[in-house]
Every structure is written in C-alpha cells, then in structure tokens.
Amino acid sequence: MSGEVVMARGLTRVYQEEAVPVHALRGVDFSLSSSEFVSLSGPSGSGKSTLLNIVGGLDRQDEGIIELDGEELAPLSEGDLAALRLRKIGFVFQAYNLVPVLSALENVEFILQLQGVGSAERKERAGEALKSLGLSELQDRRPGEMSGGQQQRVAIARAIVTNPVLLLADEPSANLDSETTKELMELLRNLNETQGMTIITATHDPMVMGYAKRQVHLRDGTVERDEVVTD
Amino acid sequence: MSEIALGQKEQNFANRTKADSSSILLRLVQISWRNVWRNRRRTLLTAGGIIFAVWLLVFMRSFQGGVFAQMADISARAMPGHAQIQHPLYEEEPQVEHTVRESLAESRLLQTGRFDFVSSRVQGSAILSVGDKSTGGFVLGLEPKVEAQWSGLARNIKTGAYLAADGEAVIGEALARNLGAKLGDDLVILGTAKNGGIAAHAATIVGIFRSGSTELDRTLVQIPVGDFREAWSMEAEEAHMVVGVSTALLDSEEGIQIARNDPGEGVDLNHLAWQDLLPDVVQLTEMKDVSTNFMFYFICIIVVFSVVNAFMMLIYERTNEMGVLLALGMRPHQLLIQFQVEAFLISSLGLVLGFGLTAITVWPLMEYGMTLPQELLESYPPDMVAMFPERLHPTFNWEAMRTATVTILLGVQVAALIPSLRIFGMRPIEAIRAEN
Ligand SMILES: Nc1ncnc2c1ncn2[C@@H]1O[C@H](COP(=O)(O)OP(=O)(O)OP(=O)(O)O)[C@@H](O)[C@H]1O
Ligand SMILES: [Mg+2]
Numbered sequence: 151m152s153g154e155v156v157m158a159r160g161l162t163r164v165y166q167e168e169a170v171p172v173h174a175l176r177g178v179d180f181s182l183s184s185s186e187f188v189s190l191s192g193p194s195g196s197g198k199s200t201l202l203n204i205v206g207g208l209d210r211q212d213e214g215i216i217e218l219d220g221e222e223l224a225p226l227s228e229g230d231l232a233a234l235r236l237r238k239i240g241f242v243f244q245a246y247n248l249v250p251v252l253s254a255l256e257n258v259e260f261i262l263q264l265q266g267v268g269s270a271e272r273k274e275r276a277g278e279a280l281k282s283l284g285l286s287e288l289q290d291r292r293p294g295e296m297s298g299g300q301q302q303r304v305a306i307a308r309a310i311v312t313n314p315v316l317l318l319a320d321e322p323s324a325n326l327d328s329e330t331t332k333e334l335m336e337l338l339r340n341l342n343e344t345q346g347m348t349i350i351t352a353t354h355d356p357m358v359m360g361y362a363k364r365q366v367h368l369r370d371g372t373v374e375r376d377e378v379v380t381d
Numbered sequence: 382m383s384e385i386a387l388g389q390k391e392q393n394f395a396n397r398t399k400a401d402s403s404s405i406l407l408r409l410v411q412i413s414w415r416n417v418w419r420n421r422r423r424t425l426l427t428a429g430g431i432i433f434a435v436w437l438l439v440f441m442r443s444f445q446g447g448v449f450a451q452m453a454d455i456s457a458r459a460m461p462g463h464a465q466i467q468h469p470l471y472e473e474e475p476q477v478e479h480t481v482r483e484s485l486a487e488s489r490l491l492q493t494g495r496f497d498f499v500s501s502r503v504q505g506s507a508i509l510s511v512g513d514k515s516t517g518g519f520v521l522g523l524e525p526k527v528e529a530q531w532s533g534l535a536r537n538i539k540t541g542a543y544l545a546a547d548g549e550a551v552i553g554e555a556l557a558r559n560l561g562a563k564l565g566d567d568l569v570i571l572g573t574a575k576n577g578g579i580a581a582h583a584a585t586i587v588g589i590f591r592s593g594s595t596e597l598d599r600t601l602v603q604i605p606v607g608d609f610r611e612a613w614s615m616e617a618e619e620a621h622m623v624v625g626v627s628t629a630l631l632d633s634e635e636g637i638q639i640a641r642n643d644p645g646e647g648v649d650l651n652h653l654a655w656q657d658l659l660p661d662v663v664q665l666t667e668m669k670d671v672s673t674n675f676m677f678y679f680i681c682i683i684v685v686f687s688v689v690n691a692f693m694m695l696i697y698e699r700t701n702e703m704g705v706l707l708a709l710g711m712r713p714h715q716l717l718i719q720f721q722v723e724a725f726l727i728s729s730l731g732l733v734l735g736f737g738l739t740a741i742t743v744w745p746l747m748e749y750g751m752t753l754p755q756e757l758l759e760s761y762p763p764d765m766v767a768m769f770p771e772r773l774h775p776t777f778n779w780e781a782m783r784t785a786t787v788t789i790l791l792g793v794q795v796a797a798l799i800p801s802l803r804i805f806g807m808r809p810i811e812a813i814r815a816e817n
Pocket of ligand 2: 198352
C-alpha cells in the first residue's frame, strides 16, 4: 500500500512585501500518495510555485498544516528543513540548475557528497543515474558544453540520485523546445512508471500536463479542479 | 534497547558525516579553484593589486634596508666604529680623566667574537697652530695600524698619506686651509693635560683628508695614541674609548645585544652600539620605513576595497547558482567556505607572484648593486650622500615579506567575508528567481 507523501490542509500564504498584501494561497487542501505523477496547472499567479515551494520545504505557509512523508514541516528550523530537502526531495528548476564549474558527473556526485555518501558509492550511483538518463557519454562535460535539454536531464539525474521521496519540477520545460520537452517528459514518466518515483510538476505547458496522471488546477490560490487523467 | 540502538545509529551517522566533511571540503576547494580560473580577468586584477603591494613593500624595504645598512656602515667607519666601550661618565662629561683600561675594554669586545678590529682612542680639544696661524680644534689619538684597515677617513686622504709613525699628524682639508698648512709643515698642539698642566705636542703633517663631513674637515687632527698619551700625561693603558669594528655590520637586534652585552665582573663600563653612536642614521631609517609602510598600507586598503568589490560582483553573479544549491540542501556556511577558499586562492596567487617579482627584481640588485636615481639621493642628507659608494646593494628583507604575507592574507579574507555574509540572509527561492 502506498503511503501519503504529501498532506496539506488549509494552506494559506500571504506576501506582505508590497503595499497591498498578495494572497498567493487561500486555503489549499492537497494530498499526494506515493508513486503519483501530478501536474499543477493554472494561470500565471495562481499559486503553483508557492504551493510547490511550501511542499518542498523552501517556503513556509502562514496558516494550515503541511506534512511531508509523515513529518510536519512547520516546527522545523531552517537547518532541519535544509537537511530534509537534501534527504527527501529532488528539485528540478527551470534554469541555472547546475554548478557551471563542475562536470555532469561531478554535479550529480556533489549532492551525494552533501549527503555524506562515501567516494566509491558516490561515483557508482552518480554514474548509474546518468546512465539511466542516457547521459553516460556526456558525464565529463560541463554545463556550458551541453544543450539546455541535456542540462535538464543532468538536473534530473541529480534530483533522483538521492532516491528522494518526492521529485519537484517547477516549469522544467520553460527553456526547452517542444522536441526536447517531449524527451524530458518521457524520462519523467518512465521514472514514475518503472521506479515508482512520486513527481509534481508545475507548468503552463499543455504538453507537460499531458504526461501527468493527475491534474490539479489552481486559480487565485485555491484548488479549482483536481482530477485523475484517464486515457 | 531501542535507545541503545538509536544511539548506535546516531554514532554511525556522526562518523559518516565526520569522514565525509573532509571530502566535501575538498570538493568546495575544487569548485573554488575552478571559479578562480573561470573569472580569470577578475582574479588577475585582484592578484595584480596584491602583487604590487607586496613588491612595493618588500622591494622598497629591501632596497632601503640595503641603503641604510651601507649608510650606517659608512657612517660608522667614518668615525665612531660599530661599537664602543667608554667610561660610564665619558658620554655625559668627556673629561680627560674619565678613562677605561685598554686591556679590559678590548677583551670585552673581543669576547663577543663579533669584532675584527679593536683599538683604543684618546681625544681632547686643543689649540692648533702652524707658523703664526692658530685655531681651535679636536685631537684624536688612535692606533694608526689598526684604524688604517677600516677607517673611511684613512681612505679619504686627498694629499699625502695616512698616519704611519709617531710624530706624524693628518688634518682636515678645511683646517689645513685655515691654518695655511701644507704637507711637511709642523703642527703645534696645545691642550690641557690630565694633571692640569699644559699638554704640548709638535707633529709633522703627513696627510690632508676630505671626509665629507664639513665639521670633521674643519676641526679634526689625528695623531698616534702614544703621542697623545705622552702629551696629555696619561698612563699607557688609559683610553677614552675602545672601538670595535666588524667586517659585517651589526645591523640586527642581535648586533645591538652583542655590542651592548656586559659580561658583568662588577666593572662598570658603558657599552655603545652603532645605533647609539649614530642616532641620526637610525632616525632617518625609521622615517623612511614609516613612509614606505604608509604607502604599503595605503595600497592594502585599495586591495581590500577591490576584493570587497570583486566579491560583491561575484556573489551577485552567482545568486541563482547559490539559490539552487541552498534549495538542494547545501548550508550557507558551506558556501561561505567556498568563497573564503576562493579569496585565499586569489591572495595566495598574488602573494606567490608578488614574491616572485620581488625576488627577480631584488636579487640582481643585491648581486650587482644599483646607482641611486637623483630624486632619491635628494631625499637623503647631503652629508650622507657624500659618503655613499657608487653602487648600493639591497638586502632582502624577510621581515617585510612576513608583514606583507600576514597583512594581505588577513585583509583579503576579511574583505571577502564582508560581502559573503549576505549568504546567511539569502532565501533560496528568491535567489533562484533573482534577475541578473
Ligand atoms: N516573493 C514574493 N513576493 C511578493 N509576491 C509574490 C512573491 N512570490 C509570489 N508572489 C505572488 O504570489 C502570487 C502567486 O505566485 P506564484 O509564483 O505562486 O504563481 P505561479 O502560479 O507560479 O505563477 P507563474 O505561472 O507565473 O509561475 C502571485 O500573485 C505572485 O505575484
Ligand atoms: Mg511559478
């Protein structure tokens, strides 16, 4: 039986920075079981990134409860949150993902190194992660010597090499053409299907949405629709 | 049971993180190293400032150190020697009866093992006459054979020769002119003897010197010490001072210590090092050092500002990269280490190249010497310039190198730290989103 990876109840997030407070989330209920593949969609400013950031321990809600893998995040210190992100979450951002002075292999290894994994195991796991994404050939290249799609694949390798309980991808295709996006999404679907990786993407891109098994549609900081896709 | 198990597990975890904190450190160093080369232009610019600061301090101090050492040596050889032993009252009250026993004072200097020439002197003022012309002057009785070997004055005989035998005298050029004296003339010396009577002595002028010091040239007469003692009714062992000279100038603290060293024995003697004997030279040295230090620290401040600026730029440029790393779970202090290592690499590069440049420029000059440019000569008192040799040799100043190293290393780390502290207030999502 797959357990709850994410449990969110009544999440609100208000940005006070401007003169007028911005209600980015106005009471979001959302939960996610292991091995799900969810796409967050909705118009710009609807709160997709905000929700993803709170789920990933990068931001904190103002009200409500968020649990990740059975652990409530609100009481955790910044240091604990960082450690939790390192252990449990794989992130793929839209750009500037990799350390420019490290090779593909070193970038993937680096995250294991932050986790304290020993040298031999690190090399092996990083190599395997790259191989599983068809990147073995490119492992010694630096980001500047790879295409955007190749860089995103390395970023995914880095995100999965730690065996996270959850993979978060905010606009992973924003800088990619449609052909590359398709390759990338097929990789994610493959990860989800063969390894049971739990994935949330946030996107405007209908093609990206199309790969998810469940659509959560946000509008004005609330969940407007939450439906399982049947094909 | 479960508590013990947990304890064990935590222990394992602790061991693991300990072992791997060194490997993460190596990785951070590697990232820093590559970033230093990635930002080659900025690195070289910052390193350039450091190179200049190091070169300035070490070269200038080596150069000045060499000039000062030679200046001190020349000044010491012109008259006072490198060290003297006197009667404790003689410095304050230079009276004829304030003497030391020659053999005792000489053995004191010889005991130190640092002096190659040791000899006695007696001295006093007198009325000097040649024919019907007279003037006041100063008579120095010394051991000609010993002093001829080191005295700068002995080398500056313009006409005639230096003292060789009893009954001879050498006098300053201006004094000779004032007395209308020439070689071979009889010089009559009249002073006050130790017993209160008249000290009278007649000597043949065998040499006329031009020392470079107008004061000496106008007043000084040198005669053999035996002649002086006889005329002044002094005993054989009596000396106003015993002078020590070494082939290598005692310019270090150690030299001062040795020269001033009093081995005890209950005999009260006044030990003077050249630093005591030549306060003008010491003062000039210190003044020049202050101005060099001032320039060095001024450049250091510029370096510090350029490092602050470079790291502000660097942190600004890498905001996105840092945001991603922080989001992934890297800790701010790890990023700080990376930046501090980067700063260290840049300053090390600057220091190494700076020392290289300094070595390349100082060594040949140490070997072959250099002539001072006119502008520099003008910053020294003309009396001293007159005594300078044609080529001056710098001495490598290791102390300046140590000062430069410590100052630059510390300055650069702190300068890099200031803008780096921003990392601790950085929020990953904002950093990732930052436009630049
Ligand atoms: N740091 C912030 N300060 C102030 N307002 C913010 C901040 N971050 C987000 N917001 C606001 O909160 C609302 C939700 O933003 P969010 O980024 O979650 O939307 P989104 O659905 O991801 O949009 P997009 O599709 O454009 O990425 C928006 O109105 C946005 O302007
Ligand atoms: Mg967004």
